[in-house]
Amino acid sequence: MSGANRIPGKGRLTPARTARFTFDGRSYTALRGDTVASALIAHGVHLVGRSFKYHRPRGIISAGPEEPNALIGVSRDTAREQPNVRATVQEVFDGMKTISQNRWPSLSFDMGGINQYLAPFFAAGFYYKTFMWPRQAWKSLYEPRIRAAAGLGVSPTEEDPDHYASRYAHCDVLVVGGGVAGLSAALAAAESGARVILCDEQPEMGGALHHDTGVTIDGQDGFAWAQDAAKRLAAMDNVTVLTRTTAFGYYAQNFLALAERVTDHLDRPAPGLPRERLWQVRAKRVVLATGAIERHMVFADNDRPGILLASAARAYLNHYGVAVGRKVGVYTASDSAYEAAFDLHRAGIAIPAIVDSRAAPGAAVLEEARRLGIEVLAGHAVLGTKGKLRVASMLVAPVNGGAKRQIVIDALITSSGWTPSVHLFSQSRGKVAFDAESQRFLPGIYAQDCVSVGACNGTDDVQATIDEALSAGRVAAAATGHAGGETLSISGAEAFAWSGGMAGAAYGAGPDDDVKAFVDFQNDVCAKDIRLAVREGMHSIEHIKRFTTNGMATDQGKLSNIHGLAIAAETLGRGIPEVGLTTFRAPYTPVTFGTLIGHSRGELFDPTRKTPIHAVEEAMGAAFEDVGQWKRAWYYPRPGEDMHRAVNRECRTVRESVGLFDASTLGKIEVVGPDAAAFLNLIYTNSWDSLKPGRCRYGIMLREDGFVYDDGVVGRIAEDRFHVTTTTGGAARVMHHMEDYLQTEFPHLNVWLTSATEQWAVIAVQGPKAREVIAPLIEGVDLSNEAFPHMSVAEAEICGVKGRLFRVSFTGELGYELNVPADFGPDVWQAVRERAEALGGCAYGTEAMHILRAEKGYIIVGQDTDGTVTPDDASLGWAVGKKKPDFVGIRGLKRPDLVREGRKQLVGLLTKDPAVVLEEGAQIVADPNQPKPMTMLGHVTSAYWSQNCGRSIAMALVAGGKARLGQTLYVPMADRTIPVEVSEMVFFDKDGGRIHG
Template sequence: MAGYRLPSPAGVALDRGRRLDFQFNGRALSGFAGDTLASALIASGERLIGRSFKYHRPRGIVSCGAEEPTGLLDIGHCAERVPNTRVTDTPLLHGLVARTGNAWPSLRCDLGAINSLFAPVLTAGFYYKTLMWPRWQLFEPMVRRMAGLGRAGDGADPDRYDELSVATDVLVVGAGLAGLEAAVGAAEQGAQVTLIESDPWVGGWAATVAAGASGQASQLGMQLASLVDRAAKAGVITRTRTTVFGLYDHGLAVAIEPGHGVVRERTIKIRSGRTILATGAFDRPLLFPDNDRPGVMFAHSAERYAAHYGVAVGQQVVLASACDAGVELAERLRSCGVNISAVLDLRNGEHVVGVRGRTRVSGVLVASARDPKPRVVEADTLLHTGGFTPNVSLHSQAGGGLQWDPASSMFVPSRLAHGVDLVGACAGAFDLDAAREHARETGRGCRAPAPVTGTGPVPSTNAPPGALLARRSGKTFVDLQNDVCDTDIALAARENYRSVEHLKRYTTTGMATDQGKTSNVNALVTMGMLTNRSPGEVGTTKFRPPYKPVTLGAIAAGRNGERYRPLKRMPAHAFHQSRGALFEEFSGWLRPAAYPKAGESLDAAAQREAAQTRSSVGLFEGSPLGKIEIYGPDAAAFLDLMYVGTMSTLAVGSARYGLMLNENGIVIDDGIVARLGQYHFWLNTTSGGAERAALAFEEWLQCEFVDLRVIVQPVVSQWGNVTVAGPKAWQLLEAAGFDAALAPASMKHMTIREVDYAGVSMRVMRASFSGELGYEINLPALHTQALIERLWQLGGSYGLEVGMYGVEALMLMRLEKGFIHVGADTDGTTLPHDIGMARGLDRKAANFVGRRSLLRAAATDPHRMQLVGIVPTDGKSRIPVGAHIAPYAPPAPIDGFVTSSGHSPMLQHPIALAMLQHGSSRLGEKLRIHHLGTEIEAQVVKTPFFDPSGERLHG
């Protein structure tokens, strides 16, 4: 067994009395409460846990934190499965199921490993060069199947997520010694402080050392305990096991923490006046051939495993170091009980030139300047470090700058982002005393530069750039997760991809889920050496959120289904449910698409409902219809500006169809404008355009027509709408006791009356989107269901065939009449002329929004498409929406496309609307319509298809 448990007191994070059983690739294993999945796997002797992305090489665990690039497994099964999960920060749970995601048929026998044989041609950018001939589509299915490292869940995520908002004066990210000093300094000044730490414990590096048995342990332990006590007394709010993954403008930080009980994860949005980053540093790996073998690990991760989890990463460990930190680490590891069999100090001229073994380390090949012939050092684990890389991800996210410091051989913060300070190792400050003093003063509000160099208890003398690089040929990986080798970077340099952004994208270095936390610096150093530039001259890329992978469920914070986009319900929703409505989402509202009977399809139900409405009377709830009240002395003039038609000439009690354009002359909405008083107008917009229209009105009033005295008040939620349509519509209303003044003989089409019915004030409009005699009864929303129930019951009592009809039937009836549906028959290019609405332009002399744009060359182009009616020449072929009209089968230039289509219940044959070039002049012409390899012959006809004289809507 390659790894083993260390006896107490090692493993301070463990509860050895609680055994936890779990599965890895179907094998039963066990660990202790407090373990991570990584520590439990290492303790169980598991070295090979995955396969690499491109070459499918054997891979193991290399670190002990969020920087882990290769320890990725699929956690859970079926719908609960979460792919590509880092084992290093996954708490071990009883019954946990983990599987390798990038190996088939098994981890040890992976057929994808054949890719290694083609490594010479699978270089950086190979897909750009080799998969274009003869066609990319030939390779696309294979590439997509091979893409990714895991497999998503098989169904809807059953877990629950939550969100929390927090405000604080000072946010400190990282609870090491520097973070604690900053938090205490701010809190003791009276500030409200929130301290965030991703580990289950506070103390960072100091807690790791204090948990060991070295000479520093006792001193650091006392210092740490004192700071923790002062933080508690000062009221610092500490959140452990919480990771800040995004730092944004205006003091916003977003963090993720594991949930408790029924909640799996919680997203925390934190607003702070100041943010102090104390996020520490990462091991900087060395580069040498076969540095990806399972058992090759970052050196300082071994100390964390030993101190906190009681795990020795190997039984015969070799430590290779190019800096002081590695030598100090070797002694601490020995004091923890880890068998360090050899320490290779690369500064003495020794170099690792290879690693023996395939699925686990069996030896280390070492050479020197004096003896270039490699010698074998027996080992089952190789630890390596070239120093430290400050963790500046959040600093970079916030907009902070970086600069190369030659003295310490690392990128350190230069320009600070507004409201963001850095302390401790992430600021490049490694001298313990100086770093703590700087953190203390920063917490108190002083913004002084961090002491970047030092030789304190954590030596900061990093290896110079050249010492990091491989000294022998062989497969040397710079980015372990994306299988980027030093040869790929050399190829990018030869092909002149020398810009840091080009290097990143051409080679994919730093683009994996670890975001190059441990690979970026080596990539930049390598490019610099190849192009005779310093790392500072090569430059750096910008880190972007999230700092570490976050589940989509956590980002949505439980806003899935209706919580993601809550659907609005109509006032009479319960009534529609009782009538067996089939609900669908329309413009954010849950509305009845139809009321199908047992065994009846949606299409059949819509046909029946439309036919019944045309023959008798139908009830429809139109409450989602846009309703806006416009009031003020300049209301009429304002509406003239906002609509194509002239609204100021409307008499009180009259209504008029209106078309709205934007400043480019594009049709954005339509509806009815009714006048209730001299200064009072009632507007109906489309259901989907209600909010858009109200916002457009406000924008023009606030930005352009600032002198107009107008109030805009959307009232969609305050007013319900019950539409009664059909030849017997008035008979039903008369039976219900409505005033005779609403009778068709007394109330003309496109008029509005304010009436009182059963003690409720209502606004009744004679209008029709169905083409039938129609009454749109607008009433207070709370009375909507009562009215519709009363009309339904009365219809049966008086022998009227009253039927409910849904949106689908309404769409069929409006299609028969050739009425446009904005958003279906129009798009972002449609002008009024295109849909036959030029009359309003010709009659109106005054200006209106979009008028000038209608004079542009594009608007007057004679080749523009126009809306026409079409029918299949065989009288039976359904014409699909979106089908192309072209004289030849595709690929070919098109003459137009189908916008609306359906089977007419009155004409008993399919009908459709289409945008067609020169459409108005092509009546009677036969067309060829193409859809998914099928050709349909159709003829251009005049609309309306049904009741062209409009007699039915007058009653």
């Protein structure tokens, strides 16, 4: 049997197709297409969990993603476990195992339930007051226990065996929501010829038509029409239809993130299928048809299992064929709940009474209730409920006082109206507006190319929704260059027209009612908690939210936000729009880490990048280090050498003979266009107009605040073409930095930027014999000092391959950088290596490179700078154009704090004991005997043993460093204090003659 509460002839599921699953170890039968929630209700199970704070029994309240209570653990096997799955969304598959959460030892008898009786001690904000004293107890006592109690489900202990996919897509029109509005908009846009993506989070299109059986469209049942429309769209070549797909984030420039559940509903997924797929969609136009969410009524003990939303009861009956009870009470402030009562009554379910807090419900629904013989108690309120693990009765009385009446029920459905789902609109940075007539927040000012249609836009009538959506679809298609679709016509009608604001939603939970009338079910926030927050001085809705945790659970307050807002406004004596609405943040509904991470796990968690020469270096026995995502040759040990000996040999060889270095990881950006020089003038501190083709220049790039952002050598290949190099770690961010300014600040410039980092393999040849090494390998360039001096660039044939030759040096020696297409990198490396080794040279790695550059006082941005260093601080003031009227960071450089005396400046350090090598990051003080805490003057940025200098050398950022030359400072360490002398940063070849060969 699939459940005693299945109603013969109701629902759209096939009775012959069944699946078995377990809940808390007990086996149940479901129909294919059931959610865990509908299957449990079919078996009369309403108790599914315990609340977070009070551990109160909680039952299923909704039939969709807004569910705050029915969070369960789901597993296929021991390795496939997922906590906090919404039972209202999770489809049943054969063999599924599910468990309830946040209870011990069992769901029906939970020891944590004692918290219900301790509730007076757990009022809103008690965390902030209780754990402030004693202060020292936070880390040792409070925090560990709070962390242990936090959360609902239990995290998996084994590695996730599933894999996840990611896909990028572009379209003309993205339609979010597959109800009447979404389908109509998608049809109109698709008929016009636009490329359309339509997504909906449910397994079938239809939206509210899953529960609303009173709608007819084009003369047929609304749900049947929706399925036909979805098939029609899926058959079009220009349309992609995505079911089980939630649009959870709306970002800048019409970029939306969608999470598609691919296999969570399958019994035995094919091995090649991903569990979930992340769609990253860039759309020219977005149509939001996200519908509306029904709100519950706020009254005493409104959280008992068996109390549901009216729309949920209709969905379980009309789509799943399941009755939520046999004697169902109704409590409402909206006409829509009447329709649920009528559907249940026609299915043979007893409706003891419809309790309506309004004095004058809609005439049409009152007439239908009288015709069906259902008692309507207008102007009445439910004051409370009884029942231990499921609702058993409701206490009813007139709202203005009078005789109370106890009504026996086994389920209670409620509705206080509908909240337009403006979450994605809000994420798009759109501004909502409060509609006083309907007491709803609706889309107001749009920030992106999108439009809201249907219930999320406050449109309630079916025909009005269709007309609005058709128009939006045509306009969106036309805006993307696809005119047409004007002949498409859809007609719709609904049995009852309804609407509902906030009036009467919280009778029995007024200012004088000290009852547990729940607003936020998951976080156990009651109406009295909202009022307490106001009395405590919280007048901003954002402060109230944080003080009470209302709307901060996994459902993001889909049911609770508007209630909390209305109660706060009432308590403050203000209008709802004066109090404001909280911010809706992505994700709209919870998204698994696997979906967000995709393939970025295991070896692909942080993708490894290798230079074109990596395999050759590996064969040479190189030891590698991780530099960002790159594997870089650290040093090249020979037999019997440890790291220090190998590095010392490499440094000495470069100074005495020649060395070759794999510099392929340098960032390389091609800047091309008639305004290329003008663009670089604005991006860099120095001038580029005077740089002639064939010459290079060192450039400093600043942030807007005036601090050093990156540096590198820029070569002018032609009048309209520059080859820009960046630091290894800065390649991507510099590219984004340039692109951002080009698009937003300097769009008038005709410039194109292309990342070429992986296009070129770069081999640096450095040392007195560098020219001798490369001369036989270069064609088309005169390498003499006169014809090709330091800081020159030329296009040449290198080993017969067209490339670019730079005469630059990061060692202070005669140096060249050979840029060749990446595929030819290994062969050119081998040719250069043979020449170098024949002349007594060797390959050197990143450690030797660091030492060689430090010997010459060359900085590395990000190591010798810390985000607060100006060019002058780094002794690079000469690279700032004094006559330039504008560049990025020019105003920042003029701030008083950046030109004051005593700033930290980059200087050299020489230890008094030449053999002592300082630790990078070590702090520096003026007086080692001063009391603690000491006044720190700065820190060591780079420190090495220099074989060429015969001593240790270091660079440091020191307050007033340039004025301290010759002074003795101290570096306090755990075991000793090291005296150091402040010096210039150049430690080797101070006159700089070696760089010119």
